[in-house]
Amino acid sequence: MATIYRLDDSTLYLCDTCLNDLGPVPGTWKEDPLAECSVCGEVDLQAREEMDAYHHDMSNRQWEEDQRMWEDHIAPEIYNPQELK
Numbered sequence: 001m002a003t004i005y006r007l008d009d010s011t012l013y014l015c016d017t018c019l020n021d022l023g024p025v026p027g028t029w030k031e032d033p034l035a036e037c038s039v040c041g042e043v044d045l046q047a048r049e050e051m052d053a054y055h056h057d058m059s060n061r062q063w064e065e066d067q068r069m070w071e072d073h074i075a076p077e078i079y080n081p082q083e084l085k
């Protein structure tokens, strides 16, 4: 099972396998379960399945609130990392 990491302040993503193959890569690597490896395209399927199951159990209202929270707090960091500086 792959774990995906993002290099701090960049848009580079690596799975644990690529990180081992290419590493050690200097910098701070933070786990990002919904990202995709920039090198081999690996994804963390388990994290995605857990996310899907989580949303499946929620009502539409809760889903909308969660979606809004997700977009407000997580998506900007993923899609617009430069704006945080």
Ligand SMILES: [Zn+2]
Pocket (backbone or CB within 6 Å): 014, 015, 016, 017, 018, 019, 037, 038, 039, 040, 041, 042
């Ligand atoms: Zn990889």
